[in-house]
Amino acid sequence: MSASFDRRTAIKGILAGTVTLGIPTGLSALVTPNEELKLDSNMLKGRINHSVARWCFSDFDVETLCVEAKKIGITGIDLVGPKDWPILKKHNLVSTMCNGAELNLVDGFNDLKFHEQLIKNYTEMIPLVAEAGYKNLICFSGNRRGKTDEEGWNNCVMGLKKLIPLAEKHKVTLVMELLNSKIDHKDYQCDKTYWGVELAKRINSENFKLLYDIYHMQIDEGDVIRTIRENHKYIAHYHTGGVPGRNEIDESQELNYSTIMKAIGDTGFTGFVGQEFIPKQKDKIASLKKAIAICDI
């Protein structure tokens, strides 16, 4: 039996539902760049809830991204604010990680001088998120700027604790993103899982959690699966991205996303995994489709 016959048989099996999608040696290894991957929402196993980060697909308008995302089984769009929520609603998609209350990534809750503006922004945004029926609102530590871990934790606790009663009342979770400070976000303070987890422990509310960005954490600390297993109760959301380069999450990069997804699934996670890679291939939707196939476990 030729290798190409094997591959075609396996692809047919996937389409017929007799071969499992997302196995580590599976779909990504079976589909060459020239072969179209057939994937639609009915073919997914449903153990992972899929979303996609709006900014990575900024070549498309929000409406087009909604249409294309829906076709391949994505049910949420990450990092959109109130202006675009009506478009998502029209397509029955969830705003899975709302944004719009943050100042930016470098000026965050770890610095008292930003608290007045941040508390105003989040106090206005939390009820809007709840009214729209959404759950997660992103926030950032901000850059360290010479602060010790302890100073950063204390300042974040002071600012965030003022918002937690409102978040609890509206059943909205404030989600702080872990970003790497080695390559992409030099000096960002919430750059290691232990730092975010310690903050979550001090805030001690189900309405404060972490966004574990697999791309960023592979760069800054590695040890992805063990870290997820040990800390999943503090994690509300995951982001993907190929390492190095933050491009496609396929065989061109170092992480085994199918295995990571299985580990996430095994923790009983019911939130969303957002694709947050910058597609390098010309057909960006084909890249997104393949990412969903890899993460469908």
Ligand SMILES: O=C(O)C(=O)CO
């Ligand atoms: O800007 C980044 O690097 C992010 O991951 C934001 O979500």
